[in-house]
Amino acid sequence: MAKARVTVCVPPCDPEAPESLRRAIGRAMAPYDYNREDIPHPDWVGEWDYWFISGGRWTFAVLPGHEDDPRLVRHDEWTEPPEELPRSRCHGGPRGLLDLDIDRAEAAREAADRWDDWRRFADRHSGRESVLRALAEDPELRDRFPHDPYASFGTDLEAYIAEHVAEALPTPATLTLDGRWVEYGGPGYRQWSNAYLQDLPADTMVVRVLYHS
Known part of the structure; x- marks a missing residue:
C-alpha cells in the first residue's frame, strides 16, 4: 500500500460553500473506492481507501492577477500544520485560473x-x-x-x-470530468494529460488529491 496523487476534474462548485467541492470530489472518487459495498469482494479491486485534498510538489501556478479569487483551493488537508502556500500557487481551482504554462x-x-x-x-x-x-x-x-x-x-x-x-504537470493518475480514472502507463499518458487539462472548460474545477492505495 502506498500514497500517490491524482488530478481530479469536477464541474464548477459554489465558492461560498467550501464543502460543495469536497462533496463533488467525493462523488467523482466514489466509483474507485476499495470499500464499495455494491460490488462483492474479492471481485472488486479499487484505486483508494482514503484521500485528502493535497498538492504536494504538484501545486498549480495561479494565473497572474487572480491570486485572490475565492474559488482557488489553498487548504491542504494532509499536512499538519497546513502548508502555507505563496499567493502564486494553489492545490487547484477553476481551469481558467490556473497558469499551466509557467x-x-x-x-x-x-x-x-x-x-x-x-x-x-x-x-x-x-x-x-x-x-x-x-x-x-x-x-x-x-x-x-x-x-x-x-x-x-x-x-x-x-x-x-x-x-x-511533458512531465511538469501530470500526476500519476487523472480522474476525468466524465469519470474515467486514467493512470500513467507509458509516454503517451503525459502528453494526453497535458492536452486534456489544457482543453478543459475554463470553469472546470481541477484539484490535486492525495490518495492511499
Missing part, C-alpha cells in the same frame, strides 16, 4: 541548462569510456548527471526538452 516553461529552461552542462562535460573528455570513468570517480558528478547519461540525454535536444516539459 511550470512547463520552467521545466524547459531547466532541461536546456542540464543538456548544455552535459554537452560541455562530455566534450571535455575523449570518448564514452572516459566520460563514464570520470562520473564513476566523482560523487558530485554522479549526483549531477544520471546513471546512464548517454541514454538519458540522447542526441536530440528538442526531444529531451519535450520529455521534461
